[in-house]
Amino acid sequence: EEPPIGSQGEDREALLALKSEFNNSFLDDNWTSLIWNMNNTPNWYGIQCLNGRVTGILLENMSLTGEIKADALVNLIELSILSFKNNSISGNLMDFSKNQKLREIDLSGNQFDGSISTSLLSLNLLESLQLQDNRLTGSIPDFHLPNLRKFNVSNNDLSGPIPNALQSFNYNSSYEGNKDLCGPPSPTDCDSTNTEASKANNSNGSTSRFAAILIVVDVVGLIVIFFLFIVYCKKSRRLKKQMERLERLNLVVKEEEKKDETQIEITEERSRIIQGEQEKGKLTFMDDHEMQFELADLLKASADGLGKGNFGSCYKAVVNDGLAVVVKRLRDLKPLSSDEFVKQLILIADLKHPNLLPLLAYYYSNDEKLLMNRFALNGNVYNRLHGGKGTKDRIPFRWSSRLAVARGVARALEYLHLNHKSQTIVVPHGNLKSSNVLLDENNMVLVSDYGFTLLVAPPLAAQRMTSYKSPEYQTYKKVSRKSDVWSYGCLLLELLTGRIPINSAPQGINGVELCSWVHRAVREEWTAEIFDVEISVQRVANNGMVRLLQIALKCCDKSPEKRPEMSEVVREIDNIKVVANSEDEEDFSMDPSLTDDSISATPSLVISGEE
Numbered sequence: 118e119e120p121p122i123g124s125q126g127e128d129r130e131a132l133l134a135l136k137s138e139f140n141n142s143f144l145d146d147n148w149t150s151l152i153w154n155m156n157n158t159p160n161w162y163g164i165q166c167l168n169g170r171v172t173g174i175l176l177e178n179m180s181l182t183g184e185i186k187a188d189a190l191v192n193l194i195e196l197s198i199l200s201f202k203n204n205s206i207s208g209n210l211m212d213f214s215k216n217q218k219l220r221e222i223d224l225s226g227n228q229f230d231g232s233i234s235t236s237l238l239s240l241n242l243l244e245s246l247q248l249q250d251n252r253l254t255g256s257i258p259d260f261h262l263p264n265l266r267k268f269n270v271s272n273n274d275l276s277g278p279i280p281n282a283l284q285s286f287n288y289n290s291s292y293e294g295n296k297d298l299c300g301p302p303s304p305t306d307c308d309s310t311n312t313e314a315s316k317a318n319n320s321n322g323s324t325s326r327f328a329a330i331l332i333v334v335d336v337v338g339l340i341v342i343f344f345l346f347i348v349y350c351k352k353s354r355r356l357k358k359q360m361e362r363l364e365r366l367n368l369v370v371k372e373e374e375k376k377d378e379t380q381i382e383i384t385e386e387r388s389r390i391i392q393g394e395q396e397k398g399k400l401t402f403m404d405d406h407e408m409q410f411e412l413a414d415l416l417k418a419s420a421d422g423l424g425k426g427n428f429g430s431c432y433k434a435v436v437n438d439g440l441a442v443v444v445k446r447l448r449d450l451k452p453l454s455s456d457e458f459v460k461q462l463i464l465i466a467d468l469k470h471p472n473l474l475p476l477l478a479y480y481y482s483n484d485e486k487l488l489m490n491r492f493a494l495n496g497n498v499y500n501r502l503h504g505g506k507g508t509k510d511r512i513p514f515r516w517s518s519r520l521a522v523a524r525g526v527a528r529a530l531e532y533l534h535l536n537h538k539s540q541t542i543v544v545p546h547g548n549l550k551s552s553n554v555l556l557d558e559n560n561m562v563l564v565s566d567y568g569f570t571l572l573v574a575p576p577l578a579a580q581r582m583t584s585y586k587s588p589e590y591q592t593y594k595k596v597s598r599k600s601d602v603w604s605y606g607c608l609l610l611e612l613l614t615g616r617i618p619i620n621s622a623p624q625g626i627n628g629v630e631l632c633s634w635v636h637r638a639v640r641e642e643w644t645a646e647i648f649d650v651e652i653s654v655q656r657v658a659n660n661g662m663v664r665l666l667q668i669a670l671k672c673c674d675k676s677p678e679k680r681p682e683m684s685e686v687v688r689e690i691d692n693i694k695v696v697a698n699s700e701d702e703e704d705f706s707m708d709p710s711l712t713d714d715s716i717s718a719t720p721s722l723v724i725s726g727e728e
């Protein structure tokens with residue numbers, strides 16, 4: 118099992134030192150050093166790790182400011198990817214000589230100045246170096262890196278010839294915006310200024326002796342100035358060194374103090390949590406819950422990892438007298454104060470509907486934000502739909518159960534969208550997908566992970582939320598009621614086709630772009646293939662399937678205005694007659710004689726709505 122991130126002391130120290138230089142409240146909240154005892158990793162946003170060593174630092178578009186110390190990376194010897202893309206970091210480039218495993222460096226879009234560090238010359242594994250849009254000066258060092266495939270230093274203040282080994286990179290995409298670079302592939306000839314000067318000299322022979330004298334005087338003058346300059350530099354360097362020494366002394370003292378503080382914090386935090394005495398890190402139950410237990414009970418309980426989602430990991434813990442709860446550790450939240458976090462959670466907890474998984478409790482401390490729900494015994498709809506397919510153990514997931522899921526989710530979304538109580542906020546779900554629809558011990562449909570739009574930092578939400586991405590979401594990166602309707606349409610298609618959508622497909626399995634696939638199927642009239650065999654054998658229910666497919670296609674309309682509101686969807690689904698699963702159909706899904714041709718019960722005319 119992989120040890121926790123930053124478990125190696127020097128890696129953690131290096132990250133903490135970086136954090137203190139950036140002075141960024143988001144990082145302060147999301148780079149925590151607590152190692153929690155539920156056998157999981159602490160929260161290090163943007164850090165990749167292998168066997169306890171840091172292998173990647175990806176901190177992009179985060180408005181980071183400050184300077185990075187030259188030796189900031191020297192202990193991160195396993196580092197292979199580094200990106201500080203699009204921040205406002207200033208100062209010189211750091212020393213990379215100890216990071217021999219680096220493959221990708223992206224420092225573009227910052228305010229780095231000074232020259233390109235020659236420590237980069239030794240990185241033999243480097244494949245991509247992106248330094249564009251900074252303020253780098255001086256010449257480009259003579260790189261001879263065998264694996265370098267991407268190189269960009271555009272829009273800096275670099276000068277001098279482009280080294281031979283780098284001349285194969287395209288001028289426009291690698292060098293543009295440095296007005297003093299010369300030689301191929303740049304349009305400027307390096308010799309042009311010298312050549313012109315020598316031409317001028319030759320054309321005027323009569324003044325050549327005078328010119329020679331002038332040159333001698335110039336040279337002598339230059340030597341004197343140079344000499345004076347050296348004396349001046351030496352003096353000022355000595356002064357600077359003295360100043361630096363003083364500063365360093367000061368810093369060492371401060372660093373030591375800081376290290377001690379952090380160490381003390383970690384130990385104290387842990388013991389405070391374990392003793393359950395910490396005021397601000399209290400486990401708070403949302404309301405009437407009969408299931409009162411303490412954080413200490415939770416910490417004592419054995420925990421099974423359920424999986425790692427986009428916003429944190431989930432654990433199942435059995436507390437006290439056998440009560441199973443799910444604890445979700447949140448990460449990458451908006452930088453919210455404790456009061457703001459609690460306010461948002463109260464808004465979420467106020468959303469009460471029979472088809473919404475209720476929030477039981479939460480835990481807030483600087484380092485940990487946990488949400489707690491009841492464990493849904495029958496798991497999620499994704500597993501129910503796709504799990505064990507084609508095997509003997511597969512229990513068919515029949516039409517009436519799928520229709521119940523469609524109905525339950527529609528009602529939950531309608532409720533979120535109408536948002537009866539708090540008129541001020543609209544809460545689109547934002548991340549509806551089959552793994553967020555759960556089934557309890559009575560197969561009651563419970564939508565989970567709602568309200569996260571209130572908690573998650575917007576740029577991250579844009580990257581990670583919304584499994585079924587609507588066309589306008591892909592452009593504007595904002596969730597809305599209409600993007601929920603799109604997601605709902607995709608969920609219906611997943612239920613009807615039994616196919617795995619492209620965004621939820623686990624590695625090694627090809628998912629389907631459901632909306633376009635079904636639209637094409639309807640257009641090209643191979644409708645028999647649309648429905649999952651497990652339900653299409655239930656012929657009495659075929660009519661209901663076609664009606665649900667029509668609803669799904671309306672929800673998946675490319676233009677958001679044409680998609681129905683959820684209340685309309687609920688009404689239409691309520692009109693679909695529930696047909697009981699008949700006993701003798703149970704075995705049909707395994708019947709090899711059931712070819713696609715034999716089940717083409719639904720002519721495309723019906724599906725296109727021209728009934």
Ligand SMILES: Nc1ncnc2c1ncn2[C@@H]1O[C@H](COP(=O)(O)OP(=O)(O)OP(=O)(O)O)[C@@H](O)[C@H]1O
Nearest residue numbers: 423424426427428431443490491492493497552566
């Ligand atoms: N209360 C619960 N009862 C049963 N299973 C749950 C519960 N909450 C979550 N799960 C399951 O635990 C797993 C991890 O959940 P999590 O919400 O972290 O990830 P996800 O749903 O895959 O992705 P995302 O973070 O985008 O929602 C999922 O398979 C989910 O269905």
